[in-house]
Amino acid sequence: MENGDTKPRRAGGRLCCLCNNRRAALKRPKTLEQICRECFYEVFEEEIHQVIVDNQLFKPGERIGIGASGGKDSTVLAYVLSELNRRHNYGLDLFLLSVDEGITGYRDDSLETVKRNEVQYGLPLKIVSYKDLYGWTMDEIVKMIGLKNNCTFCGVFRRQALDRGAALLKVDKLVTGHNADDIAETVLLNILRGDVARYELLLEIEQMYCNYNRRRRANSEMQTFQNLNLICTYAYFKRLDYFSTECIYSPNAYRGFAREFIKDLERMRPRAILDIIKSGEDFRIATTTKMPEQGNCARCGYISSQKWCKACVLLEGLNRGLPKIGIGRSRGIDNDHQKEMKRSNGSKNIESKQCGTLDF
């Protein structure tokens, strides 16, 4: 027992399967091996490194933006990526990119965390705000539309805000962190709804724990996910500074049935989360759903399969005082608005999604 800073447990402290030297601290969900803290860091970080190398994600000299919300996923991603960049000489210029949705008591606090991360990891930070980009804060939007569809606005605006921030930073690629549990939950919900074709949404978030470039989607085929438990354990052991309050406008984001179900499955079978993601991929491959052709929004130039991008449709509604334009199904929308919807954007609208599960 030579782990200096922790008190060794008496009988039963098993040794790590990998180094056979230190006391095991946790079980790997993939293999059920019991491993020590040092070997866990190694395995966790090198798994991400391997994906980066195998898929040639980055080229030396590239500028890479890291979507940083102050939450655990993006904090761990930023930390690991800057470590790997140093350790393996990627030669990347890394930047933190944050979106300020304008949510008092939530985003202002989490942005403080990101500002500390800027100092702790020595990565320059850029913050783009809904107010600057769209003229509205989430607080103002909620005041106007209430708490029913606010996460639709939040999600659509956030994705586009990240891309715009990426353009301002002139980064070559933008990476966002997602944990395996969130991805598995989305896969499960899609399958349960029998809505295998909802790939637009799935595509946005399936792209792994560690990579992806929104503008060149072809490049985003590889995936690696780390389980939520591992991300939290890693963050705790490394004493990473992250923000863990739920969005005040979606306080129930994680209390759904699907999440409880996934956590119960994981208890019985730690691999379950990764297996669910795998079946989601198989589903995707098995179905030959045509992805809508990508063009550009006639209004703002953002990537869009329709005449106007979703953000512009939503924004138009807000500015005209008809905030239901572009939201969900036609239920509750009168004929006038329906016509409006058809004219501006004939596509199936994404359903209001808890923004917690789309966080970056």
Added chain:
Amino acid sequence: MKLTIEFGGGLELLCDSVKIHKVNVELKNGEKKLTMKDLLAWVGSNLIKERPEMFMKGDSVRPGVLVLVNDCDWELSGQLDTTLEDEDVVVFISTLHGG
């Protein structure tokens, strides 16, 4: 028995936003040892001030709460049956809060 109890990942919000608690847990009459099961009941009634359902489910922690005993996942030490000793450090981390 002197223990250090730490809350993280948002669970501290259930106990007046205090993360680290140095506590002294009295053993029940006649008991010689303290298990995690005993400790959870003690924490539930002594440290958790609001929304106990965010912390407990039945007599264990809610799925999505990580438990570390002396920096070791409690799955390796027997979960509820883990026996505690003086000066042990028990950490509870919610994995469910925030993004």
